[in-house]
Amino acid sequence: QDHKPSNFLRQIIENDLAQGTYASRRWAGSPGDAAHHAKGEPDPAKIRTRFPPEPNGYLHVGHAKSICINFGLAKEYGGVCHLRFDDTNPEKEDTEYVNSIIDAVKWLGFDWAQLGQAQGAAASQDCGAAPYQASDYFDFMYRAAEALIEAGHAYVDEQSAEDMRANRGDFGKPGVDSPFRTRTVEQNRTRFREMRDGKLADGAAVLRAKIDMASPNINLRDPAIYRIRRATHHHTGDTWCIYPMYTFAHPIEDALEQITHSICTLEFEDQRPFYDWLMERLCECKLLAAPSPKQYEFARLNLTYVITSKRKLAQLVNEGKVSGWDDPRMPTIVGLRRRGYTPTSLRLFADRIGVTKSDSWIDYSTLEGCLREDLENTAHRAMAVLDPVKLVLTNWDEVMGAGHLEPCTQPALPPAPQGASQGPEEGSVPTRHFKIGKEVWIERDDFLEEPPKGYKRLYPPRAGADGQMLPGNKVRLKGGYVIECTGCTKDANGVISEVQATVIPDTKSGTPGSATVKASAAITWVGVSDGLQAEVRLYDRLFADAQPDAGGKDFLAALNPDSLKVVTAYVEPSLANVPAGAHFQFERHGYFVTDRVDHAGGKLVFNKITGLKDSWAK
Numbered sequence: 282q283d284h285k286p287s288n289f290l291r292q293i294i295e296n297d298l299a300q301g302t303y304a305s306r307r308w309a310g311s312p313g314d315a316a317h318h319a320k321g322e323p324d325p326a327k328i329r330t331r332f333p334p335e336p337n338g339y340l341h342v343g344h345a346k347s348i349c350i351n352f353g354l355a356k357e358y359g360g361v362c363h364l365r366f367d368d369t370n371p372e373k374e375d376t377e378y379v380n381s382i383i384d385a386v387k388w389l390g391f392d393w394a395q396l397g398q399a400q401g402a403a404a405s406q407d408c409g410a411a412p413y414q415a416s417d418y419f420d421f422m423y424r425a426a427e428a429l430i431e432a433g434h435a436y437v438d439e440q441s442a443e444d445m446r447a448n449r450g451d452f453g454k455p456g457v458d459s460p461f462r463t464r465t466v467e468q469n470r471t472r473f474r475e476m477r478d479g480k481l482a483d484g485a486a487v488l489r490a491k492i493d494m495a496s497p498n499i500n501l502r503d504p505a506i507y508r509i510r511r512a513t514h515h516h517t518g519d520t521w522c523i524y525p526m527y528t529f530a531h532p533i534e535d536a537l538e539q540i541t542h543s544i545c546t547l548e549f550e551d552q553r554p555f556y557d558w559l560m561e562r563l564c565e566c567k568l569l570a571a572p573s574p575k576q577y578e579f580a581r582l583n584l585t586y587v588i589t590s591k592r593k594l595a596q597l598v599n600e601g602k603v604s605g606w607d608d609p610r611m612p613t614i615v616g617l618r619r620r621g622y623t624p625t626s627l628r629l630f631a632d633r634i635g636v637t638k639s640d641s642w643i644d645y646s647t648l649e650g651c652l653r654e655d656l657e658n659t660a661h662r663a664m665a666v667l668d669p670v671k672l673v674l675t676n677w678d679e680v681m682g683a684g685h686l687e688p689c690t691q692p693a694l695p696p697a698p699q700g701a702s703q704g705p706e707e708g709s710v711p712t713r714h715f716k717i718g719k720e721v722w723i724e725r726d727d728f729l730e731e732p733p734k735g736y737k738r739l740y741p742p743r744a745g746a747d748g749q750m751l752p753g754n755k756v757r758l759k760g761g762y763v764i765e766c767t768g769c770t771k772d773a774n775g776v777i778s779e780v781q782a783t784v785i786p787d788t789k790s791g792t793p794g795s796a797t798v799k800a801s802a803a804i805t806w807v808g809v810s811d812g813l814q815a816e817v818r819l820y821d822r823l824f825a826d827a828q829p830d831a832g833g834k835d836f837l838a839a840l841n842p843d844s845l846k847v848v849t850a851y852v853e854p855s856l857a858n859v860p861a862g863a864h865f866q867f868e869r870h871g872y873f874v875t876d877r878v879d880h881a882g883g884k885l886v887f888n889k890i891t892g893l894k895d896s897w898a899k
């Protein structure tokens with residue numbers, strides 16, 4: 282196991298494990314590891330964490346951080362992480378999102394029934410276990426609410442919404458008791474059952490916890506715990522017309538699943554006292570048993586040039602600013618995947634940014650760096666010409682033979698780094714094959730008629746200081762021959778339509794003559810005879826502003842108009858039959874992936890993931 286730096290969550294967990302805080306827990310019957318254990322046995326999971334998304338949208342890079350933290354910690358400490366759908370809000374949820382969340386977690390390399398793996402037992406037994414869903418606990422939540430009523434800890438409030446808001450008070454201004462706060466247990470029980478039985482209109486009443494209307498923490502001023510909402514739930518249908526509030530439901534979900542460490546983002550810090558209050562009351566009522574789960578908060582991920590609000594991402598999709606949730610410019614997990622980010626790169630990213638308790642912005646280049654690190658030694662190399670202009674070797678037929686095509690080879694992977702224990706065995710590196718002939722495609726900017734000082738690529742003969750003609754520049758066509766530039770042709774608009782050069786025979790790469798002629802640079806190219814046409818999608822950041830929605834800014838105004846440029850490129854013939862979702866390094870250009878959606882049936886479509894070097898700082 283690799284050594285990860287410690288952080289405050291690891292310290293808390295290690296401390297709990299050392300003290301046996303959760304050692305007395307009995308296994309309560311979790312779907313994920315039912316195969317191994319009987320109810321009432323000590324819980325075999327050393328810790329239990331959970332990732333509890335609301336299935337109301339697609340997950341984004343911030344969720345990936347949370348997934349890596351929760352599943353990662355469980356895996357590391359012999360525990361289990363539950364994937365739980367927090368589906369207590371009937372209106373916004375959909376099974377489309379449920380499925381996309383399951384896909385995202387699996388794709389990132391995690392499983393919600395990991396115990397077998399952690400213990401070295403057969404993990405396969407557990408695969409296919411159903412995730413948890415909060416709506417399975419509606420019955421228990423209802424009973425918990427009645428138990429609070431019986432113990433005098435909850436009341437049905439029928440103030441208008443405005444009165445309730447006004448009477449809640451504010452910072453530095455205590456709240457005012459509701460006139461319904463002194464209802465008897467009997468009255469509350471009757472009224473709550475009437476709420477459940479559909480006798481009251483939506484919004485006519487709420488059940489509130491009875492805590493302290495003067496608390497400095499506004500979340501403790503008798504928070505609402507149940508509301509009336511006639512809405513069909515995607516899982517429980519029309520069984521209920523009252524639904525628990527998130528703040529009430531969430532601690533109960535954790536407790537029923539015997540979660541030990543309930544890890545969430547900082548905005549829930551003020552909810553922690555209510556979480557603890559509820560756990561204590563429900564233990565007193567004997568509905569739950571100690572030890573209770575505990576909530577811990579970490580700073581959410583803020584990534585430069587990215588927004589991570591589901592609502593705003595939905596707006597981009599709905600207003601057609603992007604092609605969908607999986608547009609390669611989207612920070613959604615499906616978008617990142619289609620863009621070419623790998624599970625390894627995202628897990629590496631989560632490790633690298635770490636877990637802290639203070640908000641900060643992470644530079645987007647950190648994410649790109651993780652991708653490069655993953656692909657550097659594993660992505661097959663290829664040559665691609667993204668902005669092609671034709672180069673004609675005018676002496677080819679004469680010196681090489683008319684119509685001759687010379688086979689060339691290059692390794693598909695770089696040599697293993699010095700001293701590396703892994704990497705390809707000597708001689709086992711796959712080889713790319715392509716051919717050079719009279720005509721090749723080169724990058725338009727690899728030729729300049731009037732080169733600035735220091736330019737090392739192709740330029741034609743020109744007059745020297747003494748008026749004598751100097752020869753054109755010599756460069757190597759990578760993996761092929763050294764050539765000498767002789768000139769160019771322009772079209773009616775003055776745009777260069779062809780570059781000319783002569784080939785210097787016997788200088789082919791890998792032959793004894795290759796070192797006899799000095800080339801000032803090596804340029805990438807693709808043969809006209811065997812090059813393949815490809816659509817290449819060049820992506821740039823979606824927003825031009827590093828913090829597009831900070832401080833309530835209009836993030837739509839910050840959209841980068843040049844975030845997508847589609848070009849017709851030529852790529853080498855080794856890419857003829859590559860599958861969708863395959864990663865490559867196009868030499869000199871960066872990392873590319875075949876598009877998961879549009880690359881098919883002989884149509885080559887590549888997405889640019891990122892360049893070879895960090896260019897964001899410029």
Ligand code: ATP
Nearest residue numbers: 333334335343344346347545546581582589590591
């Ligand atoms: P949004 O506010 O965009 O709708 P959310 O926080 O409501 O997102 P949930 O589905 O409730 O989305 O989130 C599931 C989990 O992911 C929560 O525990 C939440 O704290 C965590 N999470 C959400 N956004 C981030 C983020 N940017 N960084 C880290 N964790 C996050």
Ligand code: MG
Nearest residue numbers: 333334335367
């Ligand atoms: Mg939420």
Ligand code: MG
Nearest residue numbers: 546548590591
């Ligand atoms: Mg949120």
